[in-house]
Amino acid sequence: MSNRRSTFIPGLLLILFGAWLLARNLGWEPPGLDVLWPAFPLIFGLAFLVQYLLGGRRDTGLVFVGVAATLVGAFFFAFTLGRLPWSQMDRYWPAFVLIGGVAFLAQWLSNPGQRGLLIPASFALIVGLVALFFTLRIASPELVQQASKLWPLVLILLGFLILLGQFFRGKRDEDEG
Numbered sequence: 243m244s245n246r247r248s249t250f251i252p253g254l255l256l257i258l259f260g261a262w263l264l265a266r267n268l269g270w271e272p273p274g275l276d277v278l279w280p281a282f283p284l285i286f287g288l289a290f291l292v293q294y295l296l297g298g299r300r301d302t303g304l305v306f307v308g309v310a311a312t313l314v315g316a317f318f319f320a321f322t323l324g325r326l327p328w329s330q331m332d333r334y335w336p337a338f339v340l341i342g343g344v345a346f347l348a349q350w351l352s353n354p355g356q357r358g359l360l361i362p363a364s365f366a367l368i369v370g371l372v373a374l375f376f377t378l379r380i381a382s383p384e385l386v387q388q389a390s391k392l393w394p395l396v397l398i399l400l401g402f403l404i405l406l407g408q409f410f411r412g413k414r415d416e417d418e419g
Contacts, residue, residue, distance in 0.1 A: 279322065306348065309341075309345040336374040
């Protein structure tokens with residue numbers, strides 16, 4: 243079974259590359275690597291997800307890498323296919339933070355017992371959404387100015403939540419003991 247899995251991706255890549263070359267030889271000009279390069283992280287990510295599914299769903303780290311690489315490839319396709327302009331990448335960079343949050347969330351969903359993954363998932367999703375909100379200029383300049391002054395409140399709140407979690411965990415351990 244593992245031999246089958248290890249030959250799946252190389253076989254798929256040979257088929258895709260051969261089809262691309264055949265199309266060129268028959269006179270059809272398929273998109274070049276300048277457009278298709280995001281397929282590499284996308285296929286890489288899908289390969290990790292397939293490996294996770296075929297491997298008995300034991301290694302949840304494969305889910306994180308698989309989801310992250312697949313989403314990065316899809317995100318870059320939006321640029322290479324002309325849906326988003328490269329000149330505005332400075333406005334869309336929070337998508338990378340969101341991709342990390344989604345990847346942590348997917349890893350947690352593959353094993354809900356790993357509750358610790360919810361912390362980086364939540365943090366990345368919140369930071370990514372807030373940053374996207376500001377970089378896309380959805381927020382007013384006054385709100386941006388206030389947020390730039392008050393953002394440390396997020397750190398203070400996160401610290402309180404961590405301490406609160408430790409307090410209740412300690413109480414629960416005392417009650418069980």
